[in-house]
Amino acid sequence: MTTTKKPFKRLLLTGAAGGLGKVLRERIKPWADVVRLSDIGDMGEAGEGEEIFQADLADKQAVLKMVEGVDAILHFGGISTENTFENIMFANIQGTYNIYEAAHRHGVKRIVFASSNHAIGFYPQTQVIDADDPPRPDSMYGISKVFGEQLSRYYFDRTGIETVCLRIGSSFPSVNNPRMMCTWLSYDDLLEALRVSLLTPRVGHTILFGASNNKRQWWDNRKAAHLGFQPKDSSEQFRADVPETGEYPPEDDATFNYHGGKFIFDGPMYKD
Amino acid sequence: MTTTKKPFKRLLLTGAAGGLGKVLRERIKPWADVVRLSDIGDMGEAGEGEEIFQADLADKQAVLKMVEGVDAILHFGGISTENTFENIMFANIQGTYNIYEAAHRHGVKRIVFASSNHAIGFYPQTQVIDADDPPRPDSMYGISKVFGEQLSRYYFDRTGIETVCLRIGSSFPSVNNPRMMCTWLSYDDLLEALRVSLLTPRVGHTILFGASNNKRQWWDNRKAAHLGFQPKDSSEQFRADVPETGEYPPEDDATFNYHGGKFIFDGPMYKD
Amino acid sequence: MTTTKKPFKRLLLTGAAGGLGKVLRERIKPWADVVRLSDIGDMGEAGEGEEIFQADLADKQAVLKMVEGVDAILHFGGISTENTFENIMFANIQGTYNIYEAAHRHGVKRIVFASSNHAIGFYPQTQVIDADDPPRPDSMYGISKVFGEQLSRYYFDRTGIETVCLRIGSSFPSVNNPRMMCTWLSYDDLLEALRVSLLTPRVGHTILFGASNNKRQWWDNRKAAHLGFQPKDSSEQFRADVPETGEYPPEDDATFNYHGGKFIFDGPMYKD
Amino acid sequence: MTTTKKPFKRLLLTGAAGGLGKVLRERIKPWADVVRLSDIGDMGEAGEGEEIFQADLADKQAVLKMVEGVDAILHFGGISTENTFENIMFANIQGTYNIYEAAHRHGVKRIVFASSNHAIGFYPQTQVIDADDPPRPDSMYGISKVFGEQLSRYYFDRTGIETVCLRIGSSFPSVNNPRMMCTWLSYDDLLEALRVSLLTPRVGHTILFGASNNKRQWWDNRKAAHLGFQPKDSSEQFRADVPETGEYPPEDDATFNYHGGKFIFDGPMYKD
């Protein structure tokens, strides 16, 4: 009986109790002998081939231990929707710094950083952009994602740690509004984006937009063609749920104006 | 018994008696309860779901009435081949102004403007262009198309009317020369281009090149990826009629030199 | 006694009774043995070295005669402020066509076309542009200037007539508002722009922005460096008349938002 | 007796006890009736036309009070050299957020953000860049400056607060190494950069490189030409102190390899 060798001995997934973390937990098992799962929240029992490491990303010493002995990191941890600046600062800004500094100290060579379309969410939906267009964050959350992209650029220039910043669109089981017809990223395509990000021999510091093979596209991935990400799914399967009508949206409806959709109005800006 | 709601209540098609107008007349019916047909020439009887409005586009008052009550406009009217400047000025320049001003006054929000490859016809066939390359019209006709593109840009900036300028290649039943192997736009693909132009929630002011999925391409549509136009047909089906030979064309044969083909010599320039 | 040979035998200046026409009438005399002056309005008596040719630019036969025998043309004629579309169409669109067609028939090789900043007037004042940025007209007047730029591009590609399109900023004796601190073109610098446009051996089809050497600049002339236009004056001489204050303009004040200033609200759009 | 009205009633200068803060304290007095000075450190007595407001930028409530009643802000506060990430996070990241949120709540319309060449310090000295080139921070300090640039972009898109991000080179009394021959910004030119940033009617969100009129230049300011920043001084006055030799620097000497000079090795990365 033969067994295929898995690419990695130990892979770290942060944010394992989050929405996408739960999706990934089972699916990435074929890539590593051991998947170390980390979250600030409860992750249940460790399954076979799993290690559970519950910690706050803002806790530097905990993160140092968390990263020890891993070959590569899928950094999905932190707050994944709009929140107060302070909460986001600790979870996403300090948390991501802790991950990179720990990776540097332990010699981890590759990180996939779960960035977001909200890093460029203030672009109008009538403008197609690529990875060289400057960020235009649409929220505190989006700003923290741009921070992670810049921090990882620095760590690449300074220490050689390679990162793929995956600007995830809308990764959900299905589509329920016109914006998601553009931004939808199926779970299978998310997996494929992570797979090529981990397994391409050299990635340097690459920004990859994460959308499925949808008909309408706001994001041009040609600067990342060296990764070979070729999504297979299409939001057209949900067309019946999102019928095309001739009723044009009001001009002040953010959902139809910006890449980031209504996120720009979700902010805490006027609230505390 | 259920009936699907059509996207529009009333759609205006100008140039309904022209070559493409006749092609579109039947095919766009599924998009609107009523299709209002307009032309300076005879359009026959109004069929079911049709309104006939015969008028000269240069007649401002007539156009004001023509546009009243419509949700969106497919502006295919005017002169569609080379002609004297004066004729083109009245039919295409004044006519298009009348359409936009009427649309503005009646609150029409979306227009698809039938522009043409002759707006960029003086580019050499060895240069691939996209929507940001400056116009290079090849004829009085082409100049009038650039005028329409600029006028619609102004109306978008000034009033918010959204326009897709569709730079139509060669939309005919079949292909009969090497240039059309690049420029051919099948009727089905023309329909699809119009459909996405009408139904995409936000289009702003977008220039879309209209060619089928032909092998050789002079026009790069990536600036219009937000429309999701994906042509299905290919001119390769006519390859047998346009055999590839090693007999290279003479250097002064415009058909093989310019995107616009022999149009540059069709002009009235030396004639009146 | 020796006399220096003047560069041209006969130079045509259209729009000679207009604001800039009057400024140029005397100043261009050193460039030609005879200056032919044309306008629809009264130009007074012909002075020494002058020919008076009163005509409507929309009159094709008159323009044909007007252009006969001239070496080069400074085309300043037509309507120079916002007006109804129809008036602008006849004076600026048909008029400019008549000039180019007449130039073609009579073998005139060089035209300087008085274009305008209103061809790009809808750009925001916080964006620096160059000649490759697409036009964004701010008015019917601006649209007619874009028309002239495109028409002259066509005549260059088709017949070889060379044109410099001079996008004139604000050419007045002095400056009286903050926008003009950017857009001011002194009469001396206007003359120099015309001089290099006429005397550079090859100009092809070049777009030249016409502003003096003002501190703030919205227009980058580097695509026209082959003309060698080096303005000498600066709007800083009028700084005392336009004091800098910390009172920021309201967001909806077009004067401070767009290259074209308040022109966008001068239009006839809502008036007839 | 007449007095010239000063542009602002109240101007806030943060970081007033820092190196550049002390330089600016006296020099910006002509711009405002009252200059409010803020720092975490001691600023001495308030002089005429001065208000002293000692506070920690990381203290949100204090910053809210600090910003109340000011017309515009020169944000020079925070840590201005490399330091631990945590220190920089509180002083520069949280501190700058507090400034912008306070500005938003109090309706402040204009901020000049003291960014730094260390936001782009990892570019090689043989590459000339402009404001559209992506950031390449060279340190934790540099990362915090990129954060401020992105945060201010967000506040502009979301609330309309205008910011000039001034990427200051080396603003010191004199020059003492070859890198500073490129990066030197005299105090007078710094003042002029701040002046145009405050007084230009519209600045939107603009990135301005801050170097004097030195012969060698790594930074191309043409995207900010609308500000009219024209430095007058030149590092050539210090040429005698920095003689040009033919002894080429070793390849691994960061001082001669990167825009940011030896900063990349100043980091705390290996130290705590």
Next chain:
Amino acid sequence: MTTTKKPFKRLLLTGAAGGLGKVLRERIKPWADVVRLSDIGDMGEAGEGEEIFQADLADKQAVLKMVEGVDAILHFGGISTENTFENIMFANIQGTYNIYEAAHRHGVKRIVFASSNHAIGFYPQTQVIDADDPPRPDSMYGISKVFGEQLSRYYFDRTGIETVCLRIGSSFPSVNNPRMMCTWLSYDDLLEALRVSLLTPRVGHTILFGASNNKRQWWDNRKAAHLGFQPKDSSEQFRADVPETGEYPPEDDATFNYHGGKFIFDGPMYKD
């Protein structure tokens, strides 16, 4: 019985005894009545529809005869791996000059020049390039290929001879390392690239990258879309032979750093 006319009467293939020459010898027969085969080495007997012309490309008189009477040339001759500069100079630099000068004298209108990825081999594998990116040769061999590209540009500008420079990736029967997963060009796709290069009516001077439809791509062919090259094969068929592992290559392993792979260390630089 009818026979289809072949596109060319006589086609010249240089380098016919080389690796790719042997592959092409049989496959290009359908394109010409006679294929003239040339090489410095032995080519065996002439088959049906073949002419054998053994010669040294550095021999100008021989090349003049070799080119006489041919309609188009596939120039695959010369040294195809790294070698001493002198050997490469005679075979590739002088040889290619002789071919072009002979083509010019005999009125040959079209040449396909077998250029190489080694013309741009010093680009990092994390950078996607297109035909407008400047060459970065990785070897003496690569320099000779850039020479041929520049020489053919000159002959096109000066004489009108059209050339497609095909920058061949790795054209072998199969793939055996990770770099070839990107660079592989199947023989069928090579044939198709040659076919469109020969049969497109106008090609001017075009640079075409030659890779199959592999998932990962370093080379963006959109500037050559007018040729209609659409590769059909994919290196994924060899995936089993080149398993993806999580063992990242050492930073100094050229095979994983540069487009050109280990070629940069194959050079004779340190050897003679």
Next chain:
Amino acid sequence: MTTTKKPFKRLLLTGAAGGLGKVLRERIKPWADVVRLSDIGDMGEAGEGEEIFQADLADKQAVLKMVEGVDAILHFGGISTENTFENIMFANIQGTYNIYEAAHRHGVKRIVFASSNHAIGFYPQTQVIDADDPPRPDSMYGISKVFGEQLSRYYFDRTGIETVCLRIGSSFPSVNNPRMMCTWLSYDDLLEALRVSLLTPRVGHTILFGASNNKRQWWDNRKAAHLGFQPKDSSEQFRADVPETGEYPPEDDATFNYHGGKFIFDGPMYKD
């Protein structure tokens, strides 16, 4: 008594008996204790601080000796006008290779390569270019200059030898035709270009256009701003000798069509 230390101990000037070589021979003496002069022709007696080394650049062993012990090289040798390909190949292609290989073996770190406007001579005079525009050589001579630019790029990537490619315009005592009004490079400005190329601490591989501060400019040096080349002279001093007339040049007069002027017709192409 003090003496200022010269930047270099030994500087090699190739082509010392050529037109510019003679100009430079005296003027570069302040830069080095010893100037080694090389040429294939007679250079007279060695003056103080001079070494004479007569050799053929095509002689590899001679060049190896020639380069021994020098700190930097001004490579002006080879054929400097149009000639047969073979002559140019040996003198300019093989000769430049020999220089670089010798520099590599002897550890020379910096070379200034006398390239030429004929490397880009086929651009039209109405197009302003910069260092990123692809070469368009206008002659065999121009092709050899592009070769040198590419070879030096390779040696920089492979070995770290830094090169400034100085694309010299027309470096003569005076100006006698309209083209030279654009291309003139005074001897003083030539000296300054060489000085900054030698003394800038890091130059990498930089292309610098060599023209004086003439009014009309075809070449934009902003990609080389890190060198700080600021020419002082202007061709306007010769304006009286090159009067501006309104007599436009014939369309087929290369002198007025191409950057390279009549060089394109100087070639040996039709002669042997």
